[in-house]
Amino acid sequence: MTRILGIETSCDETAAAVVRDGRFIESNRVAAQIELHRRYGGVVPEVASRAHLATMLPVLQEALEQAQVGWSGLDAVAVTYGPGLAGALLVGLNVAKALAYARGLPLIGVNHLEGHVYANWLVADGAVADGTPPFPFVCLIVSGGHSDLVLVEQHLRYRRLGRTRDDAAGEAFDKAARILGLGYPGGPAIQQAAEQGDRRRFPLPRAWLAGSSDFSFSGLKTALLRLVASLGQPLPVADLAASFQDAVVDVLVSKTVQAARDTSARAITLGGGVAANLPLRQHMAERSPVPVYCPPVPLCTDNGAMIAAAGFVRYQAGARSGLDLDVVPNLPIA
Numbered sequence: 001m002t003r004i005l006g007i008e009t010s011c012d013e014t015a016a017a018v019v020r021d022g023r024f025i026e027s028n029r030v031a032a033q034i035e036l037h038r039r040y041g042g043v044v045p046e047v048a049s050r051a052h053l054a055t056m057l058p059v060l061q062e063a064l065e066q067a068q069v070g071w072s073g074l075d076a077v078a079v080t081y082g083p084g085l086a087g088a089l090l091v092g093l094n095v096a097k098a099l100a101y102a103r104g105l106p107l108i109g110v111n112h113l114e115g116h117v118y119a120n121w122l123v124a125d126g127a128v129a130d131g132t133p134p135f136p137f138v139c140l141i142v143s144g145g146h147s148d149l150v151l152v153e154q155h156l157r158y159r160r161l162g163r164t165r166d167d168a169a170g171e172a173f174d175k176a177a178r179i180l181g182l183g184y185p186g187g188p189a190i191q192q193a194a195e196q197g198d199r200r201r202f203p204l205p206r207a208w209l210a211g212s213s214d215f216s217f218s219g220l221k222t223a224l225l226r227l228v229a230s231l232g233q234p235l236p237v238a239d240l241a242a243s244f245q246d247a248v249v250d251v252l253v254s255k256t257v258q259a260a261r262d263t264s265a266r267a268i269t270l271g272g273g274v275a276a277n278l279p280l281r282q283h284m285a286e287r288s289p290v291p292v293y294c295p296p297v298p299l300c301t302d303n304g305a306m307i308a309a310a311g312f313v314r315y316q317a318g319a320r321s322g323l324d325l326d327v328v329p330n331l332p333i334a
């Protein structure tokens, strides 16, 4: 049995978790900073770093208490070292280094995006474990900072098929929510508003970028802005939210399904905050020719368990990081 402590501070969640054998969650504590950033309509890096500093140790303590595990019960410390906000990453990485050094535990640096991939391996403690995705599979990683389409050929072997050329999918949701006067974070707000809306009322542009697996969402954002400016008050917010969400989901699903076909992938997996989006999950399952795996909604957004899950695979492969490991804010997955 291998028990790994996972630490995550790449953006605005301070998170720590204990995961057994890369799958079974013994604890998973996440302190979100949404209230701190809400009035700015987005994450303010310096505010995030300071909040991580104040919250990291209590969150860590809670994670260890909830797992009912002492230091001697841990086999390694896994931590996100990129991509993300430099100042935010530094807090988690330095705490992880200090713990690893003081307790004589191996340190394992994890790519945050890899964490989103391995969220698909997680099982709540006590729950029955389903199967894991068969290799090779295509993973759509869509969050506030990233939109990457990745072929996972084997454990830890990634090939990037496409990425966004401008805004990330989650960023597009956040900007659209701001345009529509819906709060922050935008994804859940748009999804909720869209429930009462007609997604066919406003045909918004889809950037297909023919033949490419890249994404582009800035044109859609501009189109929404222009449309809103041309409409009178009160705005038909539900129909606008539904039409916007439909455009994003349509592109994400079409490109992911196409990539799965092109690469003869055996499954599609989702990861990242936008993977919490219900219509995205539903349409992907309906249109995919291969099985679709999505983490439970709370494990789509940033958490420590996914870092521990990815850390476990690296640990098994013999990967060990030195205490000179530094943050890499632009770390790519491949």
Ligand code: KG4
Pocket (backbone or CB within 6 Å): 011, 142, 143, 144, 145, 146, 169, 170, 171, 173, 174, 185, 186, 187, 188, 191, 272, 273, 274, 275, 276, 277, 278, 300, 301, 302
């Ligand atoms: O993975 P995550 O927690 O943090 C980053 O690494 O960025 O993703 C946060 C992003 C935000 O942009 C948020 O609006 C989006 O995920 N999000 C959603 C939903 N829940 C969160 N987007 C669409 N639908 C949702 N239900």
Ligand code: ZN
Pocket (backbone or CB within 6 Å): 112, 116, 143, 144, 272, 273, 301, 302
């Ligand atoms: Zn993330």
